[in-house]
Amino acid sequence: MTPKPTLAVVGATGAVGSVMLQMLTHHADVWGEIRLLASPRPSGLPPALDATRAGGSRTASVRGEECEILALSEEALEGVDVALFLVPDEVAARWAPIAATKGAVVVDTSAAFRADPDVPLVVPETNAHAARVRPRGIVASPGCTTLALIVAVGSLHAEFGLDELVVTAQQAASGAGAGQDGAEALRAQLGLVAGHDDLGTHPGDVRRAVGENTGPFPGPLALNVLPWSGTPGADGASSEEERVRDETRRILALPALRVAATCVRVPVVTGHSVSVHARFERPVPLDRAHEILATSPGVVLYDDPAAGDFPTPADVVGTDPAWVGRVRRSMDDERALDFFVCADNLRKGAALNALQIAESVVATL
Structure with missing residues (x-):
C-alpha cells in the first residue's frame, strides 16, 4: 500500500493556521504525518506564540492528537510531500522555494508569488486545472478579498x-x-x-x-x-x-x-x-x-x-x-x-482555499 503523503503546515500558530488545524481535523483523512512548523515574526511586531522563541516548544491539537510545533528550518522540511505556507510575504518568499527544492509541492497563501507567471494562481471551483502545471513547484492562493x-x-x-x-x-x-x-x-x-x-x-x-x-x-x-x-x-x-x-x-x-x-x-x-x-x-x-x-x-x-x-x-x-x-x-x-x-476571510479567504488546492494536488501525486 502506498503510504499517505506528509503534509507540513508552515505558520501553524497564526490566525489562519489555527483555522487550518481545525479543518484538517474535520476534512477527509488523506494525509499521513502532519508536521506543524512556525517561524519568527518580523521585527517590530508583538511576540509570536511560536516554537522559534527562546524557551522551548509548543504543541497544538490536530486530528485529536497533540503535535509539537517545530521551528521552520531546512531539516524540518525534509520528506514533506505538500507544504501549506500560511505566513507573511517575506517568510514565504524565502522558504517556499527551499521547500520546493526539497521535493514538496508548496501551496502559498501570501502575495509573494501571485504575480509570478511560473506560479499558477488557483481557486479550485473556478480554475482547478491550472494547478497541474507548476514549473517552480509552487501554487499560489489568491487574496482574501x-x-x-x-x-x-x-x-x-x-x-x-x-x-x-x-x-x-x-x-x-x-x-x-x-x-x-x-x-x-x-x-x-x-x-x-x-x-x-x-x-x-x-x-x-x-x-x-x-x-x-x-x-x-x-x-x-x-x-x-x-x-x-x-x-x-x-x-x-x-x-x-x-x-x-x-x-x-x-x-x-x-x-x-x-x-x-x-x-x-x-x-x-x-x-x-x-x-x-x-x-x-x-x-x-x-x-x-x-x-x-x-x-x-x-x-x-x-x-x-x-x-x-x-x-x-x-x-x-x-x-x-x-x-x-x-x-x-x-x-x-x-x-x-x-x-x-x-x-x-480566514476560511475560504485563506485556509480553506489552500487546503482545497492541497487536496487536489495530492490526488495527482
Whole structure:
C-alpha cells in the first residue's frame, strides 16, 4: 500500500493556521504525518506564540492528537510531500522555494508569488486545472478579498462572459497585519472608546480616544471606516485594490478585463463583504442568474430581502462558502447585475482555499 503523503503546515500558530488545524481535523483523512512548523515574526511586531522563541516548544491539537510545533528550518522540511505556507510575504518568499527544492509541492497563501507567471494562481471551483502545471513547484492562493467574490463571479462568467467588474470591498480587521494583529487592534480600540457616550458628535473625538493605538491601520477603526488598505500603488490605487484587479484577471484568464476596485477597512472582526457590479457580454436573465448562483459549488444564495434574508459578516463567520444576496438588475441594463457577497476571510479567504488546492494536488501525486 502506498503510504499517505506528509503534509507540513508552515505558520501553524497564526490566525489562519489555527483555522487550518481545525479543518484538517474535520476534512477527509488523506494525509499521513502532519508536521506543524512556525517561524519568527518580523521585527517590530508583538511576540509570536511560536516554537522559534527562546524557551522551548509548543504543541497544538490536530486530528485529536497533540503535535509539537517545530521551528521552520531546512531539516524540518525534509520528506514533506505538500507544504501549506500560511505566513507573511517575506517568510514565504524565502522558504517556499527551499521547500520546493526539497521535493514538496508548496501551496502559498501570501502575495509573494501571485504575480509570478511560473506560479499558477488557483481557486479550485473556478480554475482547478491550472494547478497541474507548476514549473517552480509552487501554487499560489489568491487574496482574501478576491476569494470572497471570485467563485460567484466566475460561475456567472462561465455562462455569460464577464466584460466589466466594479467592486467595493468592506474588509474585516482580521485581514490586516500578521496573524491576529488586526483583530487584536480592533478589540483594543473598542475598549478605549467604550463608555464614551458622546463619541461621534465632534470632529476628531474618536481619533483622540484611540490615540496612538491604531495597530496595523492608518487610523482608528473602532466606530469608523478607513477607505485605504495596503500600500500605495499606481494612479492613486492601493496595493490591495491592484491585487483584486490582477488576481481576478489571472484566475478568469481575462488579461484585459476592466476592473475597478475600492477597498475599505471596516470595524468587523472577521468576514469580508463585497458589493459587486458585474457587466457581461450577453444579457443575463435574473432568474437564470439566481439558478446559477444557487447551484454553484462554494456558493450559497441567500436572497430574500423582504424577509430579511441577505448575508452579513456576523452571519457567515465560521462558515466555508461565499454567501450571495441582493441579486438585482443594474440600472435597467439587461447585461449587468448588482449583488452582495460575504465570506469568512480566514476560511475560504485563506485556509480553506489552500487546503482545497492541497487536496487536489495530492490526488495527482
